[in-house]
Amino acid sequence: MRSEDIAKLAGVSRSTVSRVINNYPNVPEETRIKVLKVIEQHQYEPNSFARALAGKKTDTIGLFAISMNEKENATRIYQNSYFAPFIDAVVDISNSRGCYVLIHTVYAPGDFLKVKQAFLQKRIDGGIIVGTQKDIDIVKEMVSLEAPLVLIDYDISEIMAEHLDKNHLAIVNSKDYEGTTEAIEYLIALGHRDIGIIQGSMSTYSGRERFAAYSDTLGRHGLAVNERFILPGEFLKERAYAEVVKLLDSGEPLPTAIFSSNDDMAISAIEALAERGISVPEQMSVIGFDDVQLAARIHPKLTSVRLPIFEMSKAAVDKVMELCDSRQPTFSTFSFPARLIERDSCARPFVDRTQDDELA
Amino acid sequence: MRSEDIAKLAGVSRSTVSRVINNYPNVPEETRIKVLKVIEQHQYEPNSFARALAGKKTDTIGLFAISMNEKENATRIYQNSYFAPFIDAVVDISNSRGCYVLIHTVYAPGDFLKVKQAFLQKRIDGGIIVGTQKDIDIVKEMVSLEAPLVLIDYDISEIMAEHLDKNHLAIVNSKDYEGTTEAIEYLIALGHRDIGIIQGSMSTYSGRERFAAYSDTLGRHGLAVNERFILPGEFLKERAYAEVVKLLDSGEPLPTAIFSSNDDMAISAIEALAERGISVPEQMSVIGFDDVQLAARIHPKLTSVRLPIFEMSKAAVDKVMELCDSRQPTFSTFSFPARLIERDSCARPFVDRTQDDELA
DNA sequence: CTGAAAGCGCTTACAG
């Protein structure tokens, strides 16, 4: 069934059918009703490709999740608790705005080709990229496509430094620095002085921000950053687990608290601690980041920094749609607050009885 | 940049450019290289809509997650641990086959319109529907579209009863009945006689199968099904939690083991039990279903029935692509085994000391 | 208010 068929049945021209479909004002109510009835009767739906080819929007946005450092261990994207809620929210919000979502995941640099193609082949009106690695060249390439694009979690200064047309671009971030600062100060207020960190991937904006806040906050409070307490976790639980085990088995003095750059790694840390009979929070405090679903359901319930993922996703979808519609788009950035959710994985520092006795 | 531009630059016609792009044999190596070079130089990508309009495939499959009973409590789809891994796997597998995935979620009957449109507007080559509710009418409507379609988790007999052309259809199920049977027999072997169940949504195939296996297995072992021990959970954790609390607070004798129709609900049950000081597995055994990620990370680690989600997703993607390609498609069904993963949430039944004393 | 016609950017018989 094509518009031509509808036209014939309704006794009008294709032009008029098109006008009705696109809700143009210049068609009398009577004609409109007549055409609409035929359309209804035959469950007619205009071919989306023909429409797009003739200049209409595709009503589809692309959602690309970049998870490159996961490649090696064959972890799948939604297994990484960080992406799932973003994807969830973006799909949901887009759908509620009448927009389809085209999803593609990027595990390796080569997969970026498909992302570019989605734009170049005009499959989508615009796109959202979440989890971008630091590789400015790839981002530059995407931006130079000059299609509506929203980057979630990207270093604004890095983009600003580039000489590119950014008017079709928007960046949505969370205040990871402030959230981390709140977490570290919470530990300090609890009395901790030896605070370790499990780093995220330093090739991501989030990873760098969280680490910077950790070390700045310690510094501001006159606390030394102990190199031994900096564990490279790469946001990966296996990696974090191994690093924590290494630290615990080192025989050297331990920190009394650990800030983990994400929950996945924090949970691994708690597992490693449990296996070695070190109880959380009594003997070691642990704070995570992201506040994934799991956080509230493990034992002890994990204190974590919550990201306003839904709000961020909403901003991303709204912005990309606005960029698609606007005739005069303009570069913009958003930064949403993150906040500490206190649960049961932190306490005042453990006081070693043996030492007490010695001191006494 | 259009194929015409490439043609001019390469000194050939659009036809030849098209032949190169589509890898047709009837073009000399020399010409092919010449054209390819120009294409490369200009990062040319053929407009996907024009191609689709001219009869090519869209290289996009639709993935529709139906989660209608979740509407009321505004739960989002990926929050339901059941869908996430399917979506994950389908996206991953499709992407690795060079296919994009168009996602749309269905929370209310009205959302089905968008699913239908995706087919009618020819946005996709074929589709996969996961989590279908029992409503045969909706399924009938989808099937009658005569587009390549794979249903995950659907009652085959219900479809067979309908007089429809099913040659473009495939159904991918898991052996929930057998998996549940294994779980219940495991509990019986442990010595349990009073076994309760938290039901899933009886409007889903899985929900019905799991319940049927539960009651059949008890019957086969000469055990009575106690109506009080049948808790309607609808696959929703809040619902399950409330039902378990109601049972625990009833003052009546309790079962010694509970089989939950999914893990989400099993975990809620464990939470409810913990809050009332009933320890798992010592005083109550609990088995879940689905083996979601959380299962192995809560305390106690949850014994559960694992679904081969990756294999199911793979079958679904492969089948839908095959249906898209085949000139003579034919109806097929798949049924993948589910198996019990023993962990720490089950034990021999709790023996009440008081009663022992009385007996002694 | 409305139809005929051109155009969107491809692919594919068809003819040579």
Added chain:
DNA sequence: CTGAAAGCGCTTACAG
């Protein structure tokens, strides 16, 4: 082996 032309199903000036 290769080009001219028709066609895919829409939308949109344009003319009336």
